[in-house]
Amino acid sequence: MPGSPIRKLAALAEGRKKSGIHVYHLNIGQPDLPTAPKVLDVIHSYAEKTIAYAPSNGLPRPLTAWKRYLDHCGIHFDEHELIITTGGSEAIIFAICAVCDTDSEVIVFEPTYANYIGFAGIAHVKVRAIPTSIENGFHLPPEAEIERFITDRTRAILFCNPANPTGTIYSKEELQRLVNLAQKHGLFLLSDDAYREFAYDAHVVSIEDFPEVRDRTILLDSCSKRFNVCGVRIGLLASHNQDVIATVLKFGQARLSVATIEQLAMVPLLEDPETYTKPLVEEFRKRRDAVCEGLKSIPGVTYYKPEGAFYITIGLPVKDSEHFSKWLIEEYEDHQETILLAPAQGFYATRGKGMNEVRLAFMLKIDDLKRSLVILKNALEVYRDKFMK
């Protein structure tokens, strides 16, 4: 069971701050913007006398709101095909447990959301990671290349679209490769749509747009990012496959219910997502552009322009980005400032991969992002002279 690479260096950063150094956090996907007042209004005005269990699949009003939100996105489910979960995390764990036995394998694309590997560990399921590369913006390999990784133990392909940690948006043609393989080999497609609205240069095609795999798809969702409510822990699992829903509901019954007030607090934004999310996405588009612009001026950095989400995974002219990141946070300073990066090794299931890569999250105001990239540029020069001569 691996530890979280994102949170790994955070403790060091806290120590450094105490010594008077300002740390720019480029490491974590916690938006810096305020949560919608509508959400807080629901919480502040909760009027029931007892905070009682919710039904295991979710409270009726939030379920209706989720259905309407998905309809609004052009994704159509009946309410009995939806199960509200404790964050997207629980949705992913439940999906893996529902379609896998202990000796099963799940395919992911690396770099991958690190916690997919952790969730597979909880379910005692093996992850098979298919490499993608920075040179083509971490897009999917050809169908035949993906097929090479499918064994008689493979049960599912788990992917995030737009992707974390790369910001890549898979095209309809790319998704068609997964759909073809799912049909051919009887696999489930687990689609993590947490970043659905964060699309800048490409339209996000939903896995629900492929009716031929209607019974083989499980949609995994989360309010955390699009509604900027990481601390409420509300997600969703949706599937047209009634066996999947019945199994997931049993897991849901075992853990009884999801926090009552948090479910209710999501209703206003699920019923009117765009008013809050559209300006949020526009802000992240500007930040994405500023980061790509800033990266241009740093010698030796390899990067691409991410089409969505709010991350970019870049290559650095260093041998070990974890050593570099640790040095940045423990020793380096530029006018009493430094940056906190997420070394990309943790986003790879394959040992030794991504050694020179880091993930940047666009969680700072544009001026701070620009300043962070200047610090990165200066630090790389000092580091090269110090460690790489």
Place this chain on the structure above:
Amino acid sequence: MPGSPIRKLAALAEGRKKSGIHVYHLNIGQPDLPTAPKVLDVIHSYAEKTIAYAPSNGLPRPLTAWKRYLDHCGIHFDEHELIITTGGSEAIIFAICAVCDTDSEVIVFEPTYANYIGFAGIAHVKVRAIPTSIENGFHLPPEAEIERFITDRTRAILFCNPANPTGTIYSKEELQRLVNLAQKHGLFLLSDDAYREFAYDAHVVSIEDFPEVRDRTILLDSCSKRFNVCGVRIGLLASHNQDVIATVLKFGQARLSVATIEQLAMVPLLEDPETYTKPLVEEFRKRRDAVCEGLKSIPGVTYYKPEGAFYITIGLPVKDSEHFSKWLIEEYEDHQETILLAPAQGFYATRGKGMNEVRLAFMLKIDDLKRSLVILKNALEVYRDKFMK
């Protein structure tokens, strides 16, 4: 993966209510009393602008409050030995995953909390259920009898004290049996203390009172019952074993965090548990007494006096309590009223056990409990004439 027996008949009950029949719910552990206003005050006055992720182990103030609460109970942990969880449910899943591999076995005592079987299913771990019987109030078997169930795959003994679904409180001498076996066979003791304060006729001895297994115990806890906040989903895992805590923290990092506002909402009651919990427990003591008094007058019922919690598992003069319970909720009425029971089969891992048993939860006011038992008595007579002649 079994479905929840408690929630199984609930859908039928909803249908029956629509036809004008009043249903007394004796089936579920959702207290009917109001949540403490202090809890709602915290929620109503949450003042942060962004509902952000909490640290994976828990927010600092709630962690300190949990430590103080446990100190108050005579149970001493350092804060770094505590991990706040999404309900007691998550604490139990994490504990099982931390000490087991896929081929491991966990011992429980049946009738057992049904969801232990569900959690073991999620973790792909096998449950070995040791029978206890209504005749001796579901107390533990002798040490040698328990030892017969230990194999080289056994990793842990998971128990609830006071117990759900029986209300049994294990004596110090009974716990000593488990402690001896844990030492002899290198097992972990997973102690679910959700009902700690619900003790009427016996002192609850904590597994933490046995220093000889200090590194082999994992304490599992929940705010749901004692603070009557089932819908907040806040629990705790505590262990002096740093390997266990390190592993559980990795699981915690994978699911990122526990709901921020709910963690904070527990602080006032963790800091002052008795003001709220003492009167609550006294109310349940009266209910327990009323139920035992009412059961006296029902012919053919076997029961004992539960020492704690707010459940009793009783034997009925029927062959199949699930059939009886279903008949009660679908067909029977007594002056347009009926009762909803939890058939006990679901609390047994061993197929065919507990066929004539049901669990009653004391979630109604005393007059309603008394009336429910009159309905039970009358219904048993009708049922006997209808099905058992």
